[in-house]
Structure formats: structure tokens, C-alpha cells
Amino acid sequence: MISSCFTYGSLMCEDIMSAVCGTACTRHAPAVLADHRRHPVIGQHYPGMVCAAGSTVQGVLYLDLPTAAWPRLDAFEGEEYERGRVDVSLADGRTVAAWTYLFKPRYAARLAAGDWDFDRFLRHGKARFEAAYLGFGVLARDADRRG
Numbered sequence: 001m002i003s004s005c006f007t008y009g010s011l012m013c014e015d016i017m018s019a020v021c022g023t024a025c026t027r028h029a030p031a032v033l034a035d036h037r038r039h040p041v042i043g044q045h046y047p048g049m050v051c052a053a054g055s056t057v058q059g060v061l062y063l064d065l066p067t068a069a070w071p072r073l074d075a076f077e078g079e080e081y082e083r084g085r086v087d088v089s090l091a092d093g094r095t096v097a098a099w100t101y102l103f104k105p106r107y108a109a110r111l112a113a114g115d116w117d118f119d120r121f122l123r124h125g126k127a128r129f130e131a132a133y134l135g136f137g138v139l140a141r142d143a144d145r146r147g
Contacts, residue, residue, distance in 0.1 A: 003066075004098040005073065006031055006088045008038050008059035009047040010129055012118060017062060020076045021069035031061035031088040033100070039111040041080075041103075045125030045132075047116030048080065048103030058118075061088055061098055070099075076133075077101045080110070 011017045017025045037052035049057060074083060081101040088098050103111060121129070 002085065002097050002099055003064050004096060005062045005065055005069075006033055006059050006086060006098040006100040007062065008033070008049050008057050008100070009116065009118075010045070010121065010126070012060040013122075013126065016126075016130070017060075020072055021065060022072055023066060023069060025062050025065065025069075027063040028060050029063070029090055031059055031090055031096070031098075033057045033059060033086055033088050036086075036102075038116045039103075039114065040116045042110050042112050045121060045129040048107070048111050049100070050103050050105075050108070050111070059088075061090070061096060073101075080104055080107045 005011075007017065011020065014025055014028065017028075033049075034056050035051060035053050036049050036057045037055040038047040038049040038057050041048050070083075077083070080103060082104055083099050084102045086098055086100050087095050089095055
């Protein structure tokens with residue numbers, strides 16, 4: 001069973017990932033996903049990732065996520081994304097199977113040209129992103145209680 005998640009956008013921030021998952025996500029490592037590319041989502045501070053031969057995406061691999069984190073991640077990612085299995089490379093040369101969230105092809109028109117810039121997100125978008133999604137944790141807890 002896969003318990004790792006490759007993140008490439010806002011969830012690369014440990015504090016955001018932990019808030020979304022509802023638990024501390026301290027076991028993580030830098031990772032690279034081949035044959036994919038991340039683009040800015042028009043009008044948003046986060047990216048969408050699609051298959052793209054020859055391109056690579058630098059991200060963060062979170063290890064050993066608890067089962068309870070996955071419904072929360074699925075809800076957070078929403079309608080535009082689908083969870084898919086990928087193989088990512090770690091700095092030590094190992095390849096690890098992981099889940100990631102791919103932007104659904106039917107929403108491709110919402111992706112801007114060019115690469116999404118994580119450093120720019122940290123400088124200019126993270127605070128606005130957190131403000132926009134501040135209530136997610138409360139909503140997810142309520143959904144957990146209903147589900």
C-alpha cells in the first residue's frame with residue numbers, strides 16, 4: 001500500500017501540508033518527478049501538474065502518511081485534480097512509489113503557460129493562499145465527523 005505523497009505546490013510547505021492532513025507531516029524529503037510539468041493555475045497562487053515528456057518537477061515527498069490523511073487531501077485538492085500513482089526519484093538515487101495530484105485534462109484551459117515558481121509563491125503568494133484557505137481544517141474535521 002502506498003503511503004507517500006509527492007507534492008509540488010503549496011503542500012511543499014510542511015505547515016500547510018500538516019494543516020491539511022490534520023497531523024504533523026515531519027517525515028519528508030526532496031524528490032523529482034520525471035515527465036511532468038507544473039503550470040500556474042490562472043487567477044490562483046497554486047499550480048496544476050500535467051504529464052509532459054522530457055520535463056521534470058522538483059517537489060517534496062511526504063512519507064508514511066496515515067490513512068486518515070488521504071480523504072482530507074482528496075477534499076482539499078478538489079474537483080480539478082485527480083490522485084494518481086507516480087514513481088519519484090530521491091537524492092540518493094532510490095525510486096519511490098507515491099500518490100500525487102494531477103490536474104484533470106478537462107480543466108487544462110485554466111493552466112497558464114510557463115512554469116510555476118515556488119520561491120515566488122513563498123515571497124508573494126503563501127500568506128494570501130493561507131488566508132484564502134484558512135477555514136479548510138475546520139471544514140475537513142466537520143466532514144470527518146459526518147463521514
